[in-house]
Structures are given as C-alpha cells and as structure tokens.
Amino acid sequence: xxxxxxxxxxxxxxxxxxxxxxxxxxxxxxxxxxxxxxxxxxxxxxxxxxxxxxxxxxxxxxxxxxxxxxxxxxxxxxxxxxxxxxxxxxxxxxxxxxxxxxxxxxxxxxxxxxxxxxxxxxxxxxxxxxxxxxxxxxxxxxxxxxxxxxxxxxxxxxxxxxxxxxxxxxx
Amino acid sequence: xxxxxxxxxxxxxxxxxxxxxxxxxxxxxxxxxxxxxxxxxxxxxxxxxxxxxxxxxxxxxxxxxxxxxxxxxxxxxxxxxxxxxxxxxxxxxxxxxxxxxxxxxxxxxxxxxxxxxxxxxxxxxxxxxxxxxxxxxxxxxxxxxxxxxxxxxxxxxxxxxxxxxxxxxxxxxxxxxxxxxxxxxxxxxxxxxxxxxxxxxxxxxxxxxxxxxxxxxxxxxxxxxxxxxxxxxxxxxxxxxxxxxxxxxxxxxxxxxxxxxxxxxxxxxxxxxxxxxxxxxxxxxxxxxxxxxxxxxxxxxxxxxxxxxxxxxxxxxxxxxxxxxxxxxxxxxxxxxxxxxxxxxxxxxxxxxxxxxxxxxxxxxxxxxxxxxxxxxxxxxxxxxxxxxxxxxxxxxxxxxxxxxxxxxxxxxxxxxxxxxxxxxxxxxxxxxxxxxxxxxxxxxxxxxxxxxxxxxxxxxxxxxxxxxxxxxxxxxxxxxxxxxxxxxxxxxxxxxxxxxxxxxxxxxxxxxxxxxxxxxxxxxxxxxxxxxxxxxxxxxxxxxxxxxxxxxxxxxxxxxxxxxxxxxxxxxxxxxxxxxxx
Ligand SMILES: Cc1ncc(C[n+]2csc(CCOP(=O)(O)OP(=O)(O)O)c2C)c(N)n1
Ligand SMILES: [Mg+2]
Numbered sequence: 001x002x003x004x005x006x007x008x009x010x011x012x013x014x015x016x017x018x019x020x021x022x023x024x025x026x027x028x029x030x031x032x033x034x035x036x037x038x039x040x041x042x043x044x045x046x047x048x049x050x051x052x053x054x055x056x057x058x059x060x061x062x063x064x065x066x067x068x069x070x071x072x073x074x075x076x077x078x079x080x081x082x083x084x085x086x087x088x089x090x091x092x093x094x095x096x097x098x099x100x101x102x103x104x105x106x107x108x109x110x111x112x113x114x115x116x117x118x119x120x121x122x123x124x125x126x127x128x129x130x131x132x133x134x135x136x137x138x139x140x141x142x143x144x145x146x147x148x149x150x151x152x153x154x155x156x157x158x159x160x161x162x163x164x165x166x167x168x169x170x171x
Numbered sequence: 172x173x174x175x176x177x178x179x180x181x182x183x184x185x186x187x188x189x190x191x192x193x194x195x196x197x198x199x200x201x202x203x204x205x206x207x208x209x210x211x212x213x214x215x216x217x218x219x220x221x222x223x224x225x226x227x228x229x230x231x232x233x234x235x236x237x238x239x240x241x242x243x244x245x246x247x248x249x250x251x252x253x254x255x256x257x258x259x260x261x262x263x264x265x266x267x268x269x270x271x272x273x274x275x276x277x278x279x280x281x282x283x284x285x286x287x288x289x290x291x292x293x294x295x296x297x298x299x300x301x302x303x304x305x306x307x308x309x310x311x312x313x314x315x316x317x318x319x320x321x322x323x324x325x326x327x328x329x330x331x332x333x334x335x336x337x338x339x340x341x342x343x344x345x346x347x348x349x350x351x352x353x354x355x356x357x358x359x360x361x362x363x364x365x366x367x368x369x370x371x372x373x374x375x376x377x378x379x380x381x382x383x384x385x386x387x388x389x390x391x392x393x394x395x396x397x398x399x400x401x402x403x404x405x406x407x408x409x410x411x412x413x414x415x416x417x418x419x420x421x422x423x424x425x426x427x428x429x430x431x432x433x434x435x436x437x438x439x440x441x442x443x444x445x446x447x448x449x450x451x452x453x454x455x456x457x458x459x460x461x462x463x464x465x466x467x468x469x470x471x472x473x474x475x476x477x478x479x480x481x482x483x484x485x486x487x488x489x490x491x492x493x494x495x496x497x498x499x500x501x502x503x504x505x506x507x508x509x510x511x512x513x514x515x516x517x518x519x520x521x522x523x524x525x526x527x528x529x530x531x532x533x534x535x536x537x538x539x540x541x542x543x544x545x546x547x548x549x550x551x552x553x554x555x556x557x558x559x560x561x562x563x564x565x566x567x568x569x570x571x572x573x574x575x576x577x578x579x580x581x582x583x584x585x586x587x588x589x590x591x592x593x594x595x596x597x598x599x600x601x602x603x604x605x606x607x608x609x610x611x612x613x614x615x616x617x618x619x620x621x622x623x624x625x626x627x628x629x630x631x632x633x634x635x636x637x638x639x640x641x642x643x644x645x646x647x648x649x650x651x652x653x654x655x656x657x658x659x660x661x662x663x664x665x666x667x668x669x670x671x672x673x674x675x676x677x678x679x680x681x682x683x684x685x686x687x688x689x690x691x692x693x694x695x696x697x698x699x700x701x702x703x704x705x706x707x708x709x710x711x712x713x714x715x716x717x718x719x720x721x722x723x724x725x726x727x728x729x730x731x732x733x734x735x736x737x738x739x740x741x742x743x744x745x746x747x748x749x750x751x752x753x754x
Contacts, residue, residue, distance in 0.1 A: 018353055029294055029295050051352075067482060068482075074478065074479070075478070077299040077354045078299075079353055
C-alpha cells in the first residue's frame with residue numbers, strides 16, 4: 001500500500017486577531033494539528049492601542065482544504081476576520097529579503113548589475129561581500145536569490161509575505 | 172470598593188453564574204480556592220478519586236442537565252489528568268469549564284514543583300483557554316469562559332489561575348456582558364439556505380432526516396421542532412450515536428441509528444435517499460462508511476452551528492450555518508407559509524419496510540448463555556416498567572453499541588456516551604455526574620469489564636455522596652470490540668484482548684459499601700435486574716454474558732453502507748491493507 005497525495009494551490013490568507021498571549025502558538029498549532037501547510041507566516045501589531053495584529057499566512061492545499069483552513073481559523077475565539085486574498089480580487093503582496101553575496105572581480109560587478117535590475121539596495125559592503133535588501137513578490141525574490149546563488153550566495157534572511165487587498169477599503 | 176482575593180472573586184463568579192456543583196480534587200496550587208469553598212452555602216463540591224473522573228462527571232452532569240459542567244483541579248498532575256476528559260468534551264461538544272491551579276506567576280517557566288504548561292497542553296483540546304495573570308482580570312475571564320463554553324458549538328474552556336493570583340486582591344463587581352470583539356457564533360440562518368431547504372424537502376421523493384448531537388445541544392425546543400418537521404414531511408428519521416433520544420425510538424418514522432453498527436434500514440435509506448437533511452451531525456467516518464460510495468444519488472442539506480463542519484468530509488448542496496432550533500423553526504415556518512403538502516412517500520416507505528424486514532438487530536439465543544443484546548433489552552423493559560426517569564451512560568466497546576441498538580430512547584439528554592473520542596472510562600463517572608444533576612432519576616452505566624476498570628476508583632465517590640448509581644457490567648471477559656476486530660482483520664489472533672485477572676466485581680463493590688449482584692445465566696437475568704432497580708443506594712452488577720458474541724450489523728472500515736455484514740457467517744477474517752489502515 002502507498003499513501004496518495006493531492007494537488008495543491010498556493011493561497012495568501014490575511015487574518016486580524018486579538019493581540020493576546022499564545023495567539024501565534026494557537027494558529028501555528030492548528031496548522032500542525034490538522035496537517036495543513038505553512039509556507040510563510042508573518043505577524044505584527046497593526047493598531048494604535050496594540051489590540052489587534054495582522055497575520056499573513058501563505059499556505060497551499062487542494063481547494064477543499066483551503067476552505068477548511070479558513071473555517072478552522074475563523075472558529076478560533078481571538079480571530080476577528082480571515083480573508084483569502086487569493087480569492088478576494090486583486091491584492092498586493094510583498095516580501096523583504098536580505099541577501100548576502102560574496103565574491104571578487106567580475107562576480108562582484110555582476111552582482112551589482114543584477115541588483116540594479118531587481119532594484120535591490122546595497123545595505124552593507126566589505127571588499128569581498130554585499131548585503132542586498134530586496135522587496136517584491138516571493139517569485140521575484142526567489143529569482144534574485146537563484147541568480148545570486150550562481151555568483152556566490154552566502155546566506156539569506158526573508159520576512160515572509162505580507163499582503164493587502166487593492167483599493168480604498170479595509171478588508 | 173472593598174477588595175476580594177482572587178479565590179473569593181472566582182467563587183463569587185461561580186455563584187453569580189448559577190453554578191451549583193463543582194467536581195474537583197485539591198492540591199497545593201488550588202488551596203486558596205478550596206479555602207474559599209470551605210462550607211460554602213450554595214456550591215456543592217464533589218470530591219472525586221482521580222481528576223479524569225471529575226471531567227467525565229462534569230460531562231455527564233452537563234449532558235443530562237443542559238448546564239455547563241465545572242471542574243476544579245490543581246496544577247501539574249491535576250491538570251494533565253484532566254486532559255482526556257477535556258478532549259472528550261471537545262469532540263462531543265459538551266459545555267465544560269475547567270479551573271486549573273498554576274504555580275505563582277514569578278515561577279512560571281522555571282520547572283517549579285508541579286508546574287505544567289497547562290495552557291500549552293490544552294490549547295488544542297479546548298474551545299479556548301486562558302491564563303489569568305491578575306485578580307483584576309479574573310471576573311471578566313471567568314464570565315467569558317462560561318459564555319464561550321455554553322454558546323455556539325459548546326465545548327470545554329480552561330481557566331488557568333496562578334496561586335499568587337488567587338491570593339492577591341482586586342475590587343470586584345459583577346461584570347457586564349459586553350459584546351465580544353471577535354467571538355460571534357452565527358445562530359440565525361441566512362434566508363436563502365432556508366428557502367432552498369424548504370423547496371428541496373417539498374420536492375423530495377426519498378427524503379431522510381439524518382440527525383445528530385447538535386439537536387440535543389440546541390435544547391428541548393429543537394427536539395420538539397424536529398418531531399414537528401418529521402410529522403410535516405413524513406420523512407424517515409435516523410440519528411448518529413450522539414443524537415439518540417432527540418427523536419423518539421417509539422415513532423413509526425424512526426429507522427434506528429445509522430453508521431458502522433447502525434440498522435440495515437437506516438444505512439440503506441441513507442444510500443438510496445434523494446435528499447438528506449443533516450441536522451446537527453458531522454458526517455463522521457463512523458457514519459459515512461466508504462466516502463466515494465456514500466449516498467451517491469442524493470442532494471444534501473447540512474444544518475450546523477459550526478461552519479467548519481460543513482463540507483469538511485462530504486460536500487453538500489445547501490449549507491445552513493445556524494443553531495439547529497432556530498433553523499428548524501425557520502424551515503417549519505416557511506413550509507407552512509407556502510402551504511406545502513406532504514409528498515406521497517408510499518413507495519419510499521414500502522422500500523424501507525423491505526429493509527426493515529431483514530430484522531438486522533435480531534440475534535440468536537442458546538438458552539445457556541445470556542446474550543448481551545438480551546441483557547440490554549431486558550434492562551430497557553425493566554427500567555421502562557418503573558415509570559421513572561432513566562438516564563443511561565455507557566463505556567466504550569461492544570456493550571456501548573448493543574446499548575445504542577437495543578435500548579430505546581424517547582427523550583433527549585437521557586443517553587450519555589463518548590462518541591467522538593471513544594473514551595473507555597467515560598461512562599461510570601458520567602453516570603455519577605448525571606445522578607448528581609438528576610437526583611430523582613435512575614442513572615445506570617452500561618459498562619464493559621475492561622472499560623469499567625479505567626475509572627473504577629470512583630466507586631468511592633458514589634459511596635461518599637450517597638449517589639444510588641447502578642453499574643451494570645456486561646462481563647464477557649474480553650475487550651470484546653478489540654477481539655471482534657481481530658476476528659475481522661487478523662484471523663482471530665487475540666493479541667492482548669483477553670481480560671485476564673479480572674477482579675471479583677461483587678466483592679469490589681462491597682468493599683466500597685455498594686450492593687453487589689452477580690447474574691450468571693438467562694434464568695437469573697430478569698430477577699437480577701429487578702433486584703438492582705429495587706435496591707436503594709449504589710449497585711454493581713456483574714452480568715456474565717456470552718463471551719464470544721459480536722456486534723452486528725456492521726459496516727467494516729472501508730466498506731459502503733450497502734456492504735453491511737449482518738451476521739458472523741459473513742465475516743471473512745482477513746482484510747486488505749487499505750481497509751486495515753483505516754480507523
Ligand atoms: C482509553 C481507551 N483505550 C483504548 C481504547 C480501545 N478500545 C475500544 S473498545 C475496547 C475494549 C473494551 O472492552 P470492554 O470494556 O470489556 O467492552 P466490550 O467491547 O467487551 O463490550 C478498547 C480497548 C479506547 N476506546 N479507549
Ligand atoms: Mg468486555
């Protein structure tokens with residue numbers, strides 16, 4: 001007997017939650033307990049009184065599972081609202097990465113040239129290395145990191161995705 | 172304003188919330204609360220013998236009275252011992268509030284004596300939980316905990332209170348019920364779903380009402396409305412294990428329980444229906460059998476207060492997120508407003524009569540051994556003859572399924588069983604809790620010889636509080652359900668399923684001041700049951716039943732509703748790996 005896997009789709013979920021102790025463990029734990037995937041998860045407080053945080057989760061799964069994930073998240077007492085950005089019309093998503101690249105000579109010049117194409121900023125430099133700061137979609141950052149790997153990638157730090165729906169209204 | 176200690180605030184909250192009974196066990200981290208409860212004029216504390224017992228007693232109390240069950244335990248081992256009952260309450264949607272003591276705030280995280288991360292451990296087996304770090308927050312949290320435990324889909328809530336928070340003081344005023352920032356369960360259905368449901372019901376030729384524990388949780392009004400809807404539509408009614416009693420077993424429209432050990436007629440009617448109205452049930456794997464063969468030609472409507480139950484396992488055509496009572500009220504009102512008439516279901520009922528004629532619950536008797544089914548049927552008849560209110564709890568195993576099949580329930584809140592988690596050790600404490608909440612009823616636990624040993628220590632609790640619980644053990648000297656699966660799946664290799672070294676249950680009961688009765692053969696059965704019912708005080712009955720009986724009908728795991736085994740001759744003794752891998 002072999003175990004069958006189902007086809008997955010990527011979804012970006014945006015949650016507003018009460019900013020209480022344990023909320024992150026509650027959400028992360030729900031994903032592990034029910035066998036859902038987390039590609040990235042970001043969280044930060046977004047209101048003046050620090051009462052509410054926004055959590056952005058990138059997950060993947062078959063449509064039925066995505067539906068369950070949303071219903072299960074919505075059921076948690078401290079969760080105010082869950083929006084599936086992927087399903088809710090146009091939205092903006094961004095991620096920030098710091099990318100450390102080492103190299104000398106032609107490699108160094110090529111790294112700078114590529115950084116320019118990707119609009120990455122140099123935020124630290126030594127004679128033999130750069131740290132680039134880059135923002136963009138996950139795909140753009142993947143591409144940038146992929147190219148830098150060929151030049152001399154040392155290490156990467158990424159924030160994970162944040163997203164908002166387009167237009168004047170709050171979701 | 173005069174200040175109160177955290178412990179006094181907690182106890183005052185319990186009084187303000189109408190709590191009459193607390194099931195608990197003391198320890199270092201709850202001593203201040205125990206002191207506040209000392210000689211309390213209105214709150215009765217039931218001292219259990221093991222914290223798991225307290226949680227199941229609270230469940231039994233809650234399920235039989237409709238009020239939340241309250242548990243009080245100490246930190247560390249007190250809290251971890253309560254985890255099974257908390258999980259059980261989550262799976263079966265039982266309103267319960269568990270107060271746990273915790274080490275003082277300055278010691279949290281230091282591996283202090285009897286420290287456990289109660290909040291972490293119970294995070295995913297509660298509906299919600301709280302660590303209260305200040306006495307000033309306590310009243311609001313406790314009131315909110317009861318609100319969350321009892322509204323929406325009910326469930327267990329843990330409130331973890333560090334010892335210094337129990338001692339420290341704060342001003343106390345009864346908190347106002349304010350609108351919660353993020354918790355708003357939907358109780359009223361959207362009109363579109365109700366409209367669609369009414370039109371589908373009015374057009375269905377082979378409808379069936381598939382009901383579950385949600386009907387009972389919704390309250391007595393919901394069970395009355397279910398009866399009215401059944402009368403209006405003329406549709407047959409089946410129920411899950413958890414829903415038994417919501418619809419009277421004595422009705423002509425009753426098909427019996429469905430699912431793995433359900434009746435032939437209930438499962439075939441589900442399979443052949445053109446419309447399934449699921450009311451407060453959740454398409455559990457014990458109910459659906461093989462999913463791709465589940466009710467293949469039906470349209471489905473699902474009423475549930477928990478949106479995450481809808482389309483979780485089976486995709487439905489109409490989703491109604493609402494409290495069952497409210498949704499049924501809306502459906503009935505619209506049905507009447509549109510002057511819908513009952514569809515002629517003669518043909519459908521004729522087919523059902525054909526399935527009923529298979530008499531799937533019949534069993535053979537040999538005159539020598541007591542058939543366990545006979546013991547249940549006789550118990551049912553004898554309790555009915557008393558004319559008193561009867562509450563039945565069960566442990567987990569074959570006896571549980573036989574009780575579900577052969578004991579008829581005509582009213583809700585009279586059948587208490589561990590459905591979702593299937594917790595051996597649930598039934599006996601649940602009967603004690605039910606008796607506590609219903610002093611004038613007869614509370615009977617139908618137990619198995621193995622399950623009953625899981626919380627047998629609670630014999631002492633019943634003695635101490637003079638609770639006349641009846642513990643009716645169907646003793647087959649086996650973990651019968653395990654043995655049955657080994658017969659179905661593993662060519663009868665009985666690996667560790669024999670109940671060796673059983674105690675003498677009669678003597679054991681007597682040691683705790685109970686009356687003990689042994690029933691050894693069919694000729695003793697009636698008299699033994701009668702003696703049990705006529706004896707004042709708690710009675711333990713060791714009813715020796717046929718050792719090798721198996722529970723039929725049965726849908727083996729991985730099989731469809733149409734592939735029921737009706738009797739032992741159909742058992743092959745082996746299974747494919749795919750079927751073996753299912754629960
Ligand atoms: C706490 C727990 N452990 C294990 C099981 C698995 N299990 C289900 S039924 C059963 C045997 C029950 O035996 P008994 O109480 O004698 O009931 P019978 O089936 O013989 O009627 C076991 C071990 C369980 N349900 N709960
Ligand atoms: Mg047994």
